Amino acid sequence: MQLPYPHAHPFPLILAPMAGVSEAPFRQICRGMGADVVISEFLSSEAIRRRIRTTLEGAEFEECERPIGIQIYGSDANAMAEAAGLITEHYRPEFIDINFGCPVKKVVLRNGGSGCLRDMDLVERIIKAVIGATDLPVTVKTRSGWNDESRDPVSIALRMQDAGARAFTLHARTRTQMFSGNANWDEIARVVEALEIPVIGNGDIASADDVVRMRAHTGCAGAMVGRGAFGNPWLFRDAQALLAGDDRPPAADATERFRVALAHARLAIRLQGDSRRTVIEFRKHLGWYTRGLHGASDLRQRLFQVETIAEAEAIFMNYLAPLAQVA
Ligand SMILES: Cc1cc2nc3c(=O)[nH]c(=O)nc-3n(C[C@H](O)[C@H](O)[C@H](O)COP(=O)(O)O)c2cc1C
Structure with a gap:
């Protein structure tokens, strides 16, 4: 069947x-x-x-x-x-x-x-x-x-x-x-x-x-x-x-993870309302997206306090800035 x-x-x-x-x-x-x-x-x-x-x-x-x-x-x-x-x-x-x-x-x-x-x-x-x-x-x-x-x-x-x-x-x-x-x-x-x-x-x-x-x-x-x-x-x-028998795609790096985390967050705002409540409920996802990254626990601690998506974006940018300098 x-x-x-x-x-x-x-x-x-x-x-x-x-x-x-x-x-x-x-x-x-x-x-x-x-x-x-x-x-x-x-x-x-x-x-x-x-x-x-x-x-x-x-x-x-x-x-x-x-x-x-x-x-x-x-x-x-x-x-x-x-x-x-x-x-x-x-x-x-x-x-x-x-x-x-x-x-x-x-x-x-x-x-x-x-x-x-x-x-x-x-x-x-x-x-x-x-x-x-x-x-x-x-x-x-x-x-x-x-x-x-x-x-x-x-x-x-x-x-x-x-x-x-x-x-x-x-x-x-x-x-x-x-x-x-x-x-x-x-x-x-x-x-x-x-x-x-x-x-x-x-x-x-x-x-x-x-x-x-x-x-x-x-x-x-x-x-x-x-x-x-x-x-x-x-x-x-x-x-x-x-x-499908294809090669495994390269693992998502920090930039890609943050990109998807923010796209996800914007969907939450659009579909669940642009409110503090939406952001607070979304914090768990922000934490999950950082799992395994260097300094993840510090990052997570900060993300668990955000009240707007703009704050999360700033934390991500801040995290990526030194990496961009190295590259
Ligand atoms: C946070 C959470 C919420 C869940 N809610 C439901 C639910 O609403 N309906 C359901 O059938 N199973 C629910 N489950 C069980 C999951 O669908 C799944 O059967 C279970 O997590 C085992 O799969 P996993 O080892 O891949 O997580 C929930 C599991 C978790 C962790």
Whole structure:
């Protein structure tokens, strides 16, 4: 069965849905760098159903981001169906993704996210209800299980496939693991063996080489990258080159990193408002873009205090000035 992503490379690279990070500005930067597909951060179906403005804003995207999936979560099949219907009608993404993986307490307490994994009948009802409410493909993203005792990604995956999911993304950790330990890529390989629908591998891809390793190790149909893309959208460019059998492009130097960081910041200002709040929320990205640079911690300390993008630009210029003299 084919992946529901038009115009993607044969082995698509997907930017992971990440609350507070994979918002429109970062999605656009990653698409520009070679990510084939992007997904919104998870949106509460209850909040969508109640037309909560801030949640609906999370479903907005620009044409250049396509193909895009909007991700929803919740434990009430009716609310999930209503949310899927509204997203389909008003935003028309390429697909709707259901989050069955979120480990955050406030979400799982109400059986949202990975909380659903404790009740697979509920999971089945939710998937079927969402499919019934939209003409768009419905994909799912989940973890390997609730805890070590109930860890059984193959059964979970088969159940989700039978319910009608069009693609299955596995973050190969349990809920109780949160982000500790390593993602178990062997589990992804086992799920690939067992399913007919495409399986997307996710968890601990930190470099372009890891993308190639993930494909070789698991036989997955595509790779999803989360934290590895923080401040490093070049990972997508590099992985596309390696997958195509081309040479690895030269690593982004400080000038290139600052250029992209500022382009990203300007997108944030345009799309999220020219406000102090936008800049403060953006500080984390500024920090990530400096990772690995000489003097990064000092640079980061200063960037974490900026209140305007002009201040960040000045810090970058200041950093580059002595380098320019040497050159
Ligand atoms: C800050 C952050 C926010 C996240 N938000 C979501 C989310 O909204 N929906 C979701 O399905 N997964 C979410 N995740 C999980 C990621 O999509 C991904 O499955 C996980 O980070 C493992 O991939 P990685 O090792 O490449 O980061 C989030 C992860 C992080 C670090």
